[in-house]
Amino acid sequence: MKFGLDRLIEDAALRRPLAGRRVALLAHPASTTRALTHALDALAALPEIRLTAAFGPQHGLRGDKQDNMIESADFVDPRHGIPVFSLYGAVRRPTAAMMESFDVLLVDLQDLGCRVYTFVTTLRYVLEAAARHGKAVWVLDRPNPVGRPIEGLLLEPGWESFVGAGPMPMRHGLTLGELARWFVVSLRLDVECEVITMQGWDADAAPGFGWPLLERAWINPSPNAPNLSMARCYAGTVMLEGTTLSEGRGTTRPLELFGAPDIDSARLLAEMQRLAPDWLAGCILRPCWFEPTFHKHAGKLCQGLQIHVDDPAHYDHRRFKPWRLMALAFKAIRRLWPDYPLWRDFPYEYETQRLAIDVINGGPTLRAWVDDPAATPADLDALAAKDEAAWQEASTSYLLYA
Numbered sequence: 001m002k003f004g005l006d007r008l009i010e011d012a013a014l015r016r017p018l019a020g021r022r023v024a025l026l027a028h029p030a031s032t033t034r035a036l037t038h039a040l041d042a043l044a045a046l047p048e049i050r051l052t053a054a055f056g057p058q059h060g061l062r063g064d065k066q067d068n069m070i071e072s073a074d075f076v077d078p079r080h081g082i083p084v085f086s087l088y089g090a091v092r093r094p095t096a097a098m099m100e101s102f103d104v105l106l107v108d109l110q111d112l113g114c115r116v117y118t119f120v121t122t123l124r125y126v127l128e129a130a131a132r133h134g135k136a137v138w139v140l141d142r143p144n145p146v147g148r149p150i151e152g153l154l155l156e157p158g159w160e161s162f163v164g165a166g167p168m169p170m171r172h173g174l175t176l177g178e179l180a181r182w183f184v185v186s187l188r189l190d191v192e193c194e195v196i197t198m199q200g201w202d203a204d205a206a207p208g209f210g211w212p213l214l215e216r217a218w219i220n221p222s223p224n225a226p227n228l229s230m231a232r233c234y235a236g237t238v239m240l241e242g243t244t245l246s247e248g249r250g251t252t253r254p255l256e257l258f259g260a261p262d263i264d265s266a267r268l269l270a271e272m273q274r275l276a277p278d279w280l281a282g283c284i285l286r287p288c289w290f291e292p293t294f295h296k297h298a299g300k301l302c303q304g305l306q307i308h309v310d311d312p313a314h315y316d317h318r319r320f321k322p323w324r325l326m327a328l329a330f331k332a333i334r335r336l337w338p339d340y341p342l343w344r345d346f347p348y349e350y351e352t353q354r355l356a357i358d359v360i361n362g363g364p365t366l367r368a369w370v371d372d373p374a375a376t377p378a379d380l381d382a383l384a385a386k387d388e389a390a391w392q393e394a395s396t397s398y399l400l401y402a
Contacts, residue, residue: 001200001212002138004177005108006034008196009042015049021136024053025103026087026126028119029063029165030219039108044080051082052099052272055126057109058088058118059222088118092162092350099133107139110221111176113146113210114235116348116360121165121223123176124183126299127191128312128379136192140271141177141400145231147203147210148173150395152235154322154387155362162349164362165170169384169391171235171324174398181398209317224254232309236322239366242332242357244344246302251291258329259304261297264336269305271332276377279328282320284308305329327380333370343367 007013023043025031031039040061043049054061060072061084072086105126109119115402122138130137152170160166167188174182178196203210209219211228220226225234230253237255239249246262249255257266265287272280290307292298305326309315333340348356357365365383369375 001198001202001215003034003142003198005031005039005142005197007199008106008140009033009046012048012233014196015046018104019048021050022052022382023049023060024055024099024105026055026057026105026107026109026122027061028057028109028221029061030057031108031220031222032058032219034129036217036219038078039106051080051201053082053098053365054080054084055094055098055105056086057122060086060088062209063220063223063353071361074401084185085338087122087125090346092122094129094157096133097134100127102135104128104136105138106182107176108142108185110142111144111179112221112225112234113144113171113173114238114378115152115168115170115172115362116167116238117234118158118162119176120172120179121162124165124179124187127180127183127189128187131191132192136182136194138194139177139180140196141198143177143198143201143207143211144173144175144203145211145228145319146171146235149320150250151321151384151389152387153363153365156365157231159359159362161351161362163360163363164361167362169387170238170361171396172391174395175400177266178395178400181400182395187399195278195400197400201402205343206269206317207312213391224253226252227310229253229308230255232315232320233307236324236326238308239326239330239357239360240325242344242348242355242360244296245342246290246292246296248290249295250298251290253279253306255305257290257304258287258326259290259302261300261302263303263333265303265305265313267317267336268329268332271336272328275332276328276337278323279321279324279377281313282309282314282318283325284311284314317323322375324381324384327366327370328377331377334370334373338373341369345368 024394071089248254
């Protein structure tokens with residue numbers, strides 16, 4: 001199969017509309033060709049492409065910022081001599097001066113298929129800026145590595161944020177190119193937006209089920225996205241960022257495991273199995289111990305659970321529901337230890353007035369369900385199923401691949 005970047009580089013006809021126009025690139029470390037040449041270098045090598053600027057999203061063009069909420073600075077690329085503007089620094093939306101540096105912006109970002117992953121919001125922001133300034137945006141499409149499954153509550157009105165670009169569920173099931181089409185229509189943007197589609201992408205093909213496993217190398221799109229297992233878990237484990245539980249940052253399996261020094265993992269797993277065994281389907285949960293070297297509970301021995309989704313004999317792509325699984329873990333903790341200080345109160349992705357867990361979930365519904373002793377898994381399932389069906393219907397017309 002071929003990603004959008006590879007098709008653009010190989011097919012001169014696709015590049016013809018770029019002739020005579022100033023081109024910028026929005027990219028990160030995973031923006032590479034099949035031969036693992038970075039997009040910036042590959043495009044600069046084409047004589048008809050006039051590169052005049054580059055942009056980096058959260059974690060930077062070079063992926064140099066390890067943790068969340070660490071900003072990147074602008075700089076001049078030492079090899080190509082062009083300005084590299086940070087969209088996760090002094091600003092998150094491109095300024096008028098930045099927009100003046102190009103005519104066409106190529107967006108080549110590997111997404112994780114989750115609303116909270118900030119590259120989705122950055123895509124919205126550059127599309128809106130392009131509409132205001134009369135610029136073009138071309139999305140060089142890449143796979144949604146977790147495929148087509150849809151899961152979670154829709155973001156509620158008024159809860160838009162840098163981790164909530166619009167009313168989509170936690171797992172949206174679209175590629176970045178398809179999301180661009182949705183943004184253009186739903187936001188009524190008057191903008192030239194082209195998608196250079198992939199060739200041969202099959203979102204349902206085993207064993208990758210979205211990611212072309214055994215065909216393409218995995219490169220971290222952000223520092224704590226080291227493999228496909230993390231991507232599969234992320235739509236659930238990202239909620240841990242709004243809790244006092246460790247999400248495994250500071251270990252070699254970030255966002256695949258969770259825990260804390262004062263959690264009894266055996267009791268937790270038993271309670272989860274008692275409350276909603278179906279929500280644990282499609283994976284294996286293993287009680288484990290770990291000691292983060294940095295971030296939450298650094299240097300402390302934690303007890304928790306690791307979510308295993310890499311064994312073909314036990315991973316079931318259609319049945320695995322990471323958002324429900326993590327919601328269930330929170331519910332079980334609240335049942336076992338009613339006074340546990342679960343929700344972390346701290347500034348989160350430029351939000352200072354609202355709880356991080358609510359910002360992450362696009363509203364307070366999930367937290368209210370966890371904290372309500374009378375609320376059952378069936379209650380949350382009913383709410384989510386309604387939203388998932390609505391998104392399934394709304395997003396179908398933007399699909400570019402069978």
